[in-house]
Amino acid sequence: MGRWEPNARGRLANVALELYSERGFEQTTVAEIAKRAGLTERTFFRHYADKREVLFAGSSQLEEAFVKAVADVPKSAAPIDAVAVGLDAIAEFFVDRRDFARRRQAVIMATAELQERELIKLASMSAALADTLRRRGVAEPAASLTAEAGVAIFKVGFERWIGAPKEREMSRFMRESLDELRTALTGN
Amino acid sequence: MGRWEPNARGRLANVALELYSERGFEQTTVAEIAKRAGLTERTFFRHYADKREVLFAGSSQLEEAFVKAVADVPKSAAPIDAVAVGLDAIAEFFVDRRDFARRRQAVIMATAELQERELIKLASMSAALADTLRRRGVAEPAASLTAEAGVAIFKVGFERWIGAPKEREMSRFMRESLDELRTALTGN
Numbered sequence: 110m111g112r113w114e115p116n117a118r119g120r121l122a123n124v125a126l127e128l129y130s131e132r133g134f135e136q137t138t139v140a141e142i143a144k145r146a147g148l149t150e151r152t153f154f155r156h157y158a159d160k161r162e163v164l165f166a167g168s169s170q171l172e173e174a175f176v177k178a179v180a181d182v183p184k185s186a187a188p189i190d191a192v193a194v195g196l197d198a199i200a201e202f203f204v205d206r207r208d209f210a211r212r213r214q215a216v217i218m219a220t221a222e223l224q225e226r227e228l229i230k231l232a233s234m235s236a237a238l239a240d241t242l243r244r245r246g247v248a249e250p251a252a253s254l255t256a257e258a259g260v261a262i263f264k265v266g267f268e269r270w271i272g273a274p275k276e277r278e279m280s281r282f283m284r285e286s287l288d289e290l291r292t293a294l295t296g297n
Numbered sequence: 298m299g300r301w302e303p304n305a306r307g308r309l310a311n312v313a314l315e316l317y318s319e320r321g322f323e324q325t326t327v328a329e330i331a332k333r334a335g336l337t338e339r340t341f342f343r344h345y346a347d348k349r350e351v352l353f354a355g356s357s358q359l360e361e362a363f364v365k366a367v368a369d370v371p372k373s374a375a376p377i378d379a380v381a382v383g384l385d386a387i388a389e390f391f392v393d394r395r396d397f398a399r400r401r402q403a404v405i406m407a408t409a410e411l412q413e414r415e416l417i418k419l420a421s422m423s424a425a426l427a428d429t430l431r432r433r434g435v436a437e438p439a440a441s442l443t444a445e446a447g448v449a450i451f452k453v454g455f456e457r458w459i460g461a462p463k464e465r466e467m468s469r470f471m472r473e474s475l476d477e478l479r480t481a482l483t484g485n
Binding site: 187189224225228229232249250251253255257261262264265266268269285286287289290291292293294296 | 375376377412413416417420437438439441442443445446449450452453454456457473474475477478479480481482483484
């Protein structure tokens, strides 16, 4: 029971998502998740604070990866080009995670509470990105606007990536979304 | 008690905001709001579903005004130009409301539950705007990206408008934010 379980964390996440898809998020208990994973509830709570956290544990890592990549770009680069490098880091983060991301998205769209949580995570990402841009010397309102644009590109690019009938590299969708936004704002 | 109260709705909103600012949103009850406004709780509930609704009753009107203005622009206009007309309609909506908007914003920033609600309202605005753009014949992902950009411009422009030491027309901040975003994305 208390012994080390190889990849318990990953197993719990997969099983949780399976149950949320089958029964709905609200109808699933931690006891059921642990049981199907062949683990104890205690093990579950060693890895996740609650059943919602299973779906959002990756969000903080994602924000970190995004922001760190932007911070590491040489200061001579234009802010939007630094953000584009950050979007590549996001694409890297999601390699081999498309199936999980798709199923996670379906669960989130089905539950108002989870949609709210997702909006909070995106707002946090935008705030962290704006902060990083200001530390790169970008003035306001350009820092906040570029950050909002970066998160919008991520959001739309991500949805297109998981919605595509065949798997294609996420970075292509990110670049495409950036180009589309640029065209939408300037007409060329 | 049951009689018609002139401008009960506006008085309740002003008194509620006053109490939220003084005591905090969570610490304020509907009974206290009604009492200070010299009205009954029953009158309060004739105008607002709950104490949170006092702060968000305007959001749906705002979304409607924004979306309607965009829908009414001749179809020959570029999507972002239609959105700019919508932003002017928003500026129109907020004429004479700066003081209320500032105090409301302070209350919202102080309470996590209200911040979440605000994020939901902004997401709803973006979805409604994307829908309007699609009905104007704008394809995806341009429709979603332009809508996200429009809401980002509103958000940042609004914050700058309420944050400015002196009152200036909101439409100027909206135009400035649009120009800044354009520059951030294209470098010119």
